[in-house]
Amino acid sequence: MAKNILLLNGPNLNLLGSREPEVYGATTLADVERAASEQVAQAGAKLTTFQSNHEGALIDRIQAAKKEGIDAIVINPGGLTHTSVSLRDALAAVAIPFVEIHVSNIHQREAFRHHSYLSGIAVGVICGLGTEGYAAAISFALKKL
Numbered sequence: 555m556a557k558n559i560l561l562l563n564g565p566n567l568n569l570l571g572s573r574e575p576e577v578y579g580a581t582t583l584a585d586v587e588r589a590a591s592e593q594v595a596q597a598g599a600k601l602t603t604f605q606s607n608h609e610g611a612l613i614d615r616i617q618a619a620k621k622e623g624i625d626a627i628v629i630n631p632g633g634l635t636h637t638s639v640s641l642r643d644a645l646a647a648v649a650i651p652f653v654e655i656h657v658s659n660i661h662q663r664e665a666f667r668h669h670s671y672l673s674g675i676a677v678g679v680i681c682g683l684g685t686e687g688y689a690a691a692i693s694f695a696l697k698k699l
């Protein structure tokens with residue numbers, strides 16, 4: 555049961571809740587992180603959060619996670635989902651189990667969003683549940699990872 559979870563958000567997710575609420579909802583990233591922190595604290599576990607618009611910064615954060623004793627990752631890679639072999643390689647290298655989460659249902663959107671470079675090595679993928687997907691991913695990590 556995960557006791558030290560890292561919540562990662564990729565490019566542009568710092569703008570969550572500020573635009574396109576019809577696609578991504580009105581909940582901000584700060585709201586998501588606050589709710590996740592409360593959820594994890596109630597379970598007696600620890601949550602670390604990180605958001606970056608830079609692929610390399612996310613890779614550096616993932617590499618550092620192993621040394622920090624992170625035992626589960628929840629990641630919304632944003633657009634890097636569909637482009638980043640390097641992000642996949644970093645997750646594979648640290649071998650920390652992770653759940654991939656998307657606020658939107660990427661399979662109902664543009665064709666280029668239908669493929670994820672990460673899904674094949676994820677424990678599981680949640681998409682289309684809005685920001686509620688974060689709570690579901692965290693709950694799974696607390697109970698199963």
Ligand SMILES: O=C(O)[C@]1(O)C=C(c2cccc(Sc3ccccc3)c2)[C@@H](O)[C@H](O)C1
Nearest residue numbers: 566567569570573574632633656657658667
């Ligand atoms: O649905 C997601 O969570 C997703 O990971 C998130 C994405 C994303 C992309 C751009 C911006 C944002 S957040 C946002 C939305 C509207 C306005 C400003 C920022 C998310 C997409 O790149 C992905 O294809 C899907």
